[in-house]
Amino acid sequence: MKQKNKVAATTNWPLTILLIAGCLTVIFPLYMAIVIAFKKPTEMTNDIAGALSLPKSWSLENFAEAMRVTDFWHSLGYSVMITVATVVLAILLHSLAGYAIGRSMAKNKFYKFSYLYIVSGMFVPFAILMMPLVKQTAQMGVDNWFGVILCYLVFYMPMNVMLYTGYLKNIPIALEEAAFVDGATTWQTYWKVIFPIMGPMHATVAVLTALGTWNDVMTPLVIMSGTGANTLPLAQLTFQTQFGTNYNLAFASYLLALLPILIFYLVCQKQIINGVVNGAVK
Amino acid sequence: MKKLSRNQTFLLITVPVLALFFCFNTLPLIKGLIYSFTNFKGFGSYDWVGMRNYADLFTDARVGKSYLFTFKFALVATILTNVIALLLALGLNGKIRAKSALRGVYFVPRILGGLVVGYIFGYIFTYILPAVTGGSSMLSNTNTAWLAIVIVAAWQSIAQTTLIYISGLQTVPEDVYEAGAIDGATGWKSFKELTFPLIIPFFSINMVLSMKDFLMVFDQIMALTKGGPAQSTESISYLIYNNGMGGGQFGFQSANAVIFFIVIVAISVFQLNFTGKKEEQL
Numbered sequence: 001m002k003q004k005n006k007v008a009a010t011t012n013w014p015l016t017i018l019l020i021a022g023c024l025t026v027i028f029p030l031y032m033a034i035v036i037a038f039k040k041p042t043e044m045t046n047d048i049a050g051a052l053s054l055p056k057s058w059s060l061e062n063f064a065e066a067m068r069v070t071d072f073w074h075s076l077g078y079s080v081m082i083t084v085a086t087v088v089l090a091i092l093l094h095s096l097a098g099y100a101i102g103r104s105m106a107k108n109k110f111y112k113f114s115y116l117y118i119v120s121g122m123f124v125p126f127a128i129l130m131m132p133l134v135k136q137t138a139q140m141g142v143d144n145w146f147g148v149i150l151c152y153l154v155f156y157m158p159m160n161v162m163l164y165t166g167y168l169k170n171i172p173i174a175l176e177e178a179a180f181v182d183g184a185t186t187w188q189t190y191w192k193v194i195f196p197i198m199g200p201m202h203a204t205v206a207v208l209t210a211l212g213t214w215n216d217v218m219t220p221l222v223i224m225s226g227t228g229a230n231t232l233p234l235a236q237l238t239f240q241t242q243f244g245t246n247y248n249l250a251f252a253s254y255l256l257a258l259l260p261i262l263i264f265y266l267v268c269q270k271q272i273i274n275g276v277v278n279g280a281v282k
Numbered sequence: 283m284k285k286l287s288r289n290q291t292f293l294l295i296t297v298p299v300l301a302l303f304f305c306f307n308t309l310p311l312i313k314g315l316i317y318s319f320t321n322f323k324g325f326g327s328y329d330w331v332g333m334r335n336y337a338d339l340f341t342d343a344r345v346g347k348s349y350l351f352t353f354k355f356a357l358v359a360t361i362l363t364n365v366i367a368l369l370l371a372l373g374l375n376g377k378i379r380a381k382s383a384l385r386g387v388y389f390v391p392r393i394l395g396g397l398v399v400g401y402i403f404g405y406i407f408t409y410i411l412p413a414v415t416g417g418s419s420m421l422s423n424t425n426t427a428w429l430a431i432v433i434v435a436a437w438q439s440i441a442q443t444t445l446i447y448i449s450g451l452q453t454v455p456e457d458v459y460e461a462g463a464i465d466g467a468t469g470w471k472s473f474k475e476l477t478f479p480l481i482i483p484f485f486s487i488n489m490v491l492s493m494k495d496f497l498m499v500f501d502q503i504m505a506l507t508k509g510g511p512a513q514s515t516e517s518i519s520y521l522i523y524n525n526g527m528g529g530g531q532f533g534f535q536s537a538n539a540v541i542f543f544i545v546i547v548a549i550s551v552f553q554l555n556f557t558g559k560k561e562e563q564l
Binding site: 128237 | 285286287288289291292293295296299300302303305306307309310311313314317324370373374376377378379380384385386387388389390391392393394395396397398399401402403405406409410413414437442445446449484487491497498500501504505518519522523526527532535536539540542543546547550
C-alpha cells in the first residue's frame, strides 16, 4: 500500500518538461503575432531577428491604424450582434424544438420523422447550400446580417436539437406531471420546470454555437457581401489588400480580431472546454 | 382564451421550426439540385442541359484535381491529427504537474478563427521558415503547399481531438492498468491491449469529426494559398465557391456540389457503420 501511494505521488518530470516545451508550438505563432504587431515597419529587418525580437518600444500606433483601416468597431459590433442573437435564439428555439420533438417522438411518427429530418441536415455541406442561399436571401431581402442569423439558426439546428433531445431523455416526465397537477399548461411547465433543468445543455449549446458563428467566414462572406458590413474575421479578408506588405499593421489587426475570443476564453475556460467535449461526446 | 392541449402546443412549436428548417436547408438543397441541370451563369437567362454538367464533371481536370487534393489532404490531416492528439492526451493524462494549465494552453488553437490563424501561419511559411532552412517558401511550391495547409489545419484540430481523447482516457479505471501490470502489460503493450480498445468509441468520434471537418476545408485555403500554386491546393468547397460565385459556373458547380454532398453522406454512413461494427466486436 505504501509503495502504491509513493508511485501515485511521483511526478513524471521528463514528461512534464516535454509537455511544457510542446506548448511552444501553440505559443510561438501568438508570440510572433504580438511582437510584430507592436513594431514599426522600420524595425523589420530581413533576418529572423527583425521579425521575432522584442520591439524597441511598445507602441499602440499599429492598433489605432488597424482600427481605422478595418472599421474595427463596426465589424466588432456586427460580430457581437450576430453571435449573441444566434446564441440566444438558438437556445430558445432549439431547446423548445428539442422538447416538443423529444417528448413525442417515441409514440408519434410525425415527430420521429421531424427528428430524423432535422438531424439529417448535419450531412448537408454548406457548399451545396451556398449558391442557392445567396439568390434566396437576396430575393427575400435578407442578404444582410439578419439573413446570416437565420442561416445559422438552421445550420446549428441539427446538432442542437440532437443534443437537447438526448439530454431530455434523462429528465423524468414525472417532474412535468407534478406541474400539470397544479394546473400549469405545457408551455408554462416548459419554461418553469424543463428550461431551467436543461441548464448544462444550454451551456454546451451556447459554447458550440458561439465558437462556430464567431469564427465563421464563409456564411457572412457570401451573404453579406455588397452590404459594406463586415464581421471581424471577414474584415481581415476584406482589408487584406490594404495591409499590403505592412505586416505590422496586418498583425495588429489580426490580434484585435483574436482578442475578444481570447479574453472570453480566459474568463470561461472551464465552460468552453466542457462545452466542446460534451458536444462531441454526447 | 382556451387552454392549448399538450399536443397542440407541441405542434405549434414544431411546425414553424420545420418551416424555418425547410426554408433555409431543404429549399436551397432542392434549388441547387435544379440548378445543377442548367447552364446558369449566376445571372441572366439559362437553359436546361440535362445531365451534361454531370458528364462534364467526370472529365474536368480541375474538378478531378480538387477531389484528389481534398481527399489526400483530409486523409493525411486526419491521421496526423489523431496520432499527435492521442500522444498528447496520453501525456496530459499522465502524472504531470500543472495539468490543467497545460490542458488550457493546448486547447487555445480550437477557439481561434481559421482565417486569422491561416494569415499568421502564412507569415511563418513565407518568411520565418525559409530564413531558418535557407530554402524557398513551402507555399510557393506545388509539391509542398498542400502540406502547409495540413500543418495549419492539424494545428487547430489537434486541440479539440486531444480533449476528447483525454475524456476517453479518464473513463478507463485505474485498476485496469494495475491488473494489466500484474499480467506483464506495460508501456506499448498496455496501450495496445488495454487502453486503446477501451477508448475506441472516442477514437471513432474523433475520426468522424476530423474527417468531416477536413473534407470541408475552406478558411485555411482562403488565407494561405487561394487554391494555388497552379491550383494544387484547391479544395472542393473552395472550387465551388470560387468558380460558382465568381467564375460564371453556377450551374456546373451546383452539379459539383450535389456530387460532393453524396460523397459526404456516403463517407459518413460508411464511417458510422464501420466504427459501429468495430465497437460491437468488443
